[in-house]
Amino acid sequence: xxxxxxxxxxxxxxxxxxxxxxxxxxxxxxxxxxxxxxxxxxxxxxxxxxxxxxxxxxxxxxxxxxxxxxxxxxxxxxxxxxxxxxxxxxxxxxxxxxxxxxxxxxxxxxxxxxxxxxxxxxxxxxxxxxxxxxxxxxxxxxxxxxxxxxxxxxxxxxxxxxxxxxxxxxxxxxxxxxxxxxxxxxxxxxxxxxxxxxxxxxxxxxxxxxxxxxxxxxxxxxxxxxxxxxxxxxxxxxxxxxxxxxxxxxxxxxxxxxxxxxxxxxxxxxxxxxxxxxxxxxxxxxxxxxxxxxxxxxxxxxxxxxxxxxxxxxxxxxx
Numbered sequence: 001x002x003x004x005x006x007x008x009x010x011x012x013x014x015x016x017x018x019x020x021x022x023x024x025x026x027x028x029x030x031x032x033x034x035x036x037x038x039x040x041x042x043x044x045x046x047x048x049x050x051x052x053x054x055x056x057x058x059x060x061x062x063x064x065x066x067x068x069x070x071x072x073x074x075x076x077x078x079x080x081x082x083x084x085x086x087x088x089x090x091x092x093x094x095x096x097x098x099x100x101x102x103x104x105x106x107x108x109x110x111x112x113x114x115x116x117x118x119x120x121x122x123x124x125x126x127x128x129x130x131x132x133x134x135x136x137x138x139x140x141x142x143x144x145x146x147x148x149x150x151x152x153x154x155x156x157x158x159x160x161x162x163x164x165x166x167x168x169x170x171x172x173x174x175x176x177x178x179x180x181x182x183x184x185x186x187x188x189x190x191x192x193x194x195x196x197x198x199x200x201x202x203x204x205x206x207x208x209x210x211x212x213x214x215x216x217x218x219x220x221x222x223x224x225x226x227x228x229x230x231x232x233x234x235x236x237x238x239x240x241x242x243x244x245x246x247x248x249x250x251x252x253x254x255x256x257x258x259x260x261x262x263x264x265x266x267x268x269x270x271x272x273x274x275x276x277x278x279x280x281x282x283x284x285x286x287x288x289x290x291x292x293x294x295x296x297x298x299x300x301x302x303x304x305x306x307x308x309x310x311x312x313x314x315x316x317x318x319x
Contacts, residue, residue: 009056009060009063010059011055011056011059014058014059014066015047015049015055015062017062017066018032018046018047018062022047028040029043029044035065036061036062036065038058038061042058046058080286080287080290080291080294082283082287083258085116085119085120085122085123086253086254086257088116088246088247088249088250088253088254088279089249090111090115090116090243090246090247091116091119091120091123091250093241093243094109094117094120094121094124094212094241095120095123095124097109097240097241098120098121098124098131098183099124100238100239101181101183101208101209101210101238101239102130102131102179102181102208103179103208104179104202104207104208105208105239106199106202106209106210106211106236106237106238107208107209107210107237107238107239107240107241108210108212108217108218108237108239108240108241109210109211109212109213109241109242110213110214110215110216110217110218110240110241110242110243111212111213111214111215111243111244112215112243112244112245112246112278113214113276113277113278113280114246114276114277114278114279114281114282115243115246115250115278115279116280117185117212118185118212121133121183121185121210125183128181129178130178130180130181131180131181131183132150132153132180132181132182132183133183134146134149134150134152134153134182134183134184135149135185135186136149136184136185136186136187136189136190136194137186137189138189141189141190141191141194142194143163143191143193143194144166146190146194146197146198147159147163147166147167147170147197150170150182151166151169151170153182154170154173156169167197167201171201171204171205174201174205174207175204177207179208180205180207180208181207181208181209181210182198182201182208182210183210183212184198184209184210184211184212186212186213186214187211187212187213187217188213188214188216188217189213190211198211199236202236215242215244218242245278246273246274246278246279250273250279251269251273251274251279251282254273254279254283258286260300262300262301262302264301264302265301265302265305267302268302268305268306269282269285269305272285272305272309275313281312281313284312285305285309286305286308288311288312289304289305289307289308289309292304292307292308
């Protein structure tokens, strides 16, 4: 890409291009304002050669916009299609666990990062009726925020009411459904009160509860400082899954989904997937590696994967 200040910008060429671009795309001046960052009225005056001030600055902005469009177009050509959900032995175990939870049980999965936990839960929700997925965050870890999140997952557009009212709404909805399952993802963020509330919904309605999270969930259950609320919740635990790292067959399933046949590439991906970040880190690496190969107009090889991992791991360490 070229710096607009370090070359001569032909104002008339930029003006002609802007008019042609507007005509070809059908974009309004207001829409172009959002894209270029200059008011639509000013762009219109410039395009019709009625702008009172010198047009060099506007021409530079149009030039930069053209470069941005060209860069996006080049990126879209190189963009790699990431495989959607694909079954791995671990994801199939998680789906089996969720199926058990749908029978009105409390189940738990404590999994390492990058193990396709959330994608598996979304896949299960898409394939089954009366499954509700609420992803907990620090902002939604408290009881009121969690209640709202669960009601939204159940289809309530704008949940309102006090704690008791919203709890009643959740229990009312759950009691009218056949085999409902509530999946609480990232459950390591849950407060004690929220845990008690989820257990209460299960006890009152028989709704299945699936508690998914990282190893901190397991630590709260098995640790020496186990909180009473977790103890009560998990005394009702029907089944659980604990897996800190992917299995070799999980990585093989990933390689199959990506269509990776090169044994050297496969070995390098296996190595990367066993590091922190697991399948997620390997996915980011393969995406970038394929882009590097496409840019060179060559087949994917182990050098592309190594170069991509060097960039991905550097970014991960910097965050």
